[in-house]
Amino acid sequence: MEGRGPGLGRVLLLGFCVAGIWSAYITQGVLQETLSTKRFGPDGKRFEHLSFLNFAQAVVCFIWSLMMIKLWSPRSKGGAPWWSYWSPSITNTIGPAMGIEALKYISYPAQVLAKSSKMIPVMLMGTLVYGIKYTFSEYVCTLLVAGGVSAFALLKTSSKTISKLAHPNAPLGYGLCFLNLALDGFTNATQDSLTARYPKTTAWDIMLGMNLWGIIYNGLYMFGWSHGIGYEAIQFCKEHPEAAWDIFLFCMCGAVGQNFIFMTISRFGSLTNTTITTTRKFVSIVVSSLLSGNPLSAKQWGCVFMVFGGLAYQIYLKWNKQQKKKKKSK
Numbered sequence: 001m002e003g004r005g006p007g008l009g010r011v012l013l014l015g016f017c018v019a020g021i022w023s024a025y026i027t028q029g030v031l032q033e034t035l036s037t038k039r040f041g042p043d044g045k046r047f048e049h050l051s052f053l054n055f056a057q058a059v060v061c062f063i064w065s066l067m068m069i070k071l072w073s074p075r076s077k078g079g080a081p082w083w084s085y086w087s088p089s090i091t092n093t094i095g096p097a098m099g100i101e102a103l104k105y106i107s108y109p110a111q112v113l114a115k116s117s118k119m120i121p122v123m124l125m126g127t128l129v130y131g132i133k134y135t136f137s138e139y140v141c142t143l144l145v146a147g148g149v150s151a152f153a154l155l156k157t158s159s160k161t162i163s164k165l166a167h168p169n170a171p172l173g174y175g176l177c178f179l180n181l182a183l184d185g186f187t188n189a190t191q192d193s194l195t196a197r198y199p200k201t202t203a204w205d206i207m208l209g210m211n212l213w214g215i216i217y218n219g220l221y222m223f224g225w226s227h228g229i230g231y232e233a234i235q236f237c238k239e240h241p242e243a244a245w246d247i248f249l250f251c252m253c254g255a256v257g258q259n260f261i262f263m264t265i266s267r268f269g270s271l272t273n274t275t276i277t278t279t280r281k282f283v284s285i286v287v288s289s290l291l292s293g294n295p296l297s298a299k300q301w302g303c304v305f306m307v308f309g310g311l312a313y314q315i316y317l318k319w320n321k322q323q324k325k326k327k328k329s330k
Contacts, residue, residue: 014272017264022280024257029108029284030291031250036103037164040240046166047243050104051097052233053250055222058214060251061258065207068259078200082209088190089213095183098176104166106173109285109296113152113307114177116281117145119314121181137317144310152303158295203262271322275315282308 035047102111123134123142153174162168191210195201222230237244264273285304289296296304 010267014264014268017260017268018276020260021257021264021276022283024253024260025277025280026284026287028250028253028257029112030287031246031253032100032103033108033288035243035246035250036100036108036166040236040243045236045240047233047236047240048104048166049229049233049236050100051218052222052230053100053247054093054097054214055218055230056247057251057254058211058218060248061207061255062211062215064255064259065204065211069204069208072204078198079205080194080198080201080209082212084194084198085206085209085213088187088194089210089217091183091190092187092210093214093217095180095187098183099180102173102176102180104173105169105176107157107161107165108288109300109304110152110157110170110173111177112281112285112288113149113304114174115181116278116307116311117149117178118181118184120146121178121185137313141310141314141317144313145307148303148306148310151306152300155297155299155303158297160295203265207258271315271318274318278308278311278315 032053035053036050037046039046099111099115102114106114119142123138127134153170157170191206195206219230222228222233237247261273261277264276282304285296
């Protein structure tokens, strides 16, 4: 693990970060799955407007980041101006909405696996557009992940899991996930460009700017006309307070999780954060299978281990590369 100096305090802090990220995002995953599959109230209605979750989370995260800036990190001069986030916020609004909408068509474990294959579009774009050459080991990682996701998608899903989905449609569900990944790639690249142009930009500044534009875009889409889905979502929450409470907890988990991610990156580095979030995804699948009654077959579990084996190998390669750089710099 990366870090700056040994000590029991750092070990405890790392454990605190791991517990925070895991608890926040695993709980959020359970709530996300609940909102996409559960039937609320005596009338047994589903919460169909899953894209509303992005608007609600943008509002909560905007307020949270504003509070953190006021309390702990006063906005410094030289940071990226708020209007500069309009471009990455478009893809950051559409992409996650597609990922959440996918839960109408595929199970939560399938969605997590599909979204774990982020390296595939990155390597494809790098090779085809920029002519980047990758090592044999990197191709092995990609083949393991791609093969695991593909095999999982082709294997038959249990009838119990299918019965919980609003509109079972595997090709559409996986298609939405991969579009989500492609748009995320643009979002991340544009954010990196902004931080390069404005070095004094903090993580809280980015969170504030991205969520501000997310509120604007989602608000126009959901409340821009008299029959917008935002009004329907709010009406559903009024009729089913249990759903409203789940949405609030979902948003709070996202805000708290981002806090722990920022803390981990600043104190231990991005590689440590990648390791924690990757293992969290695996645990999320296990929790989903145990708590939510989404049974996976032995072959599907084999695919899960294949995907996370590839991701673990990728993390090891990054760690090994960093160690070599440290030795050269000494």
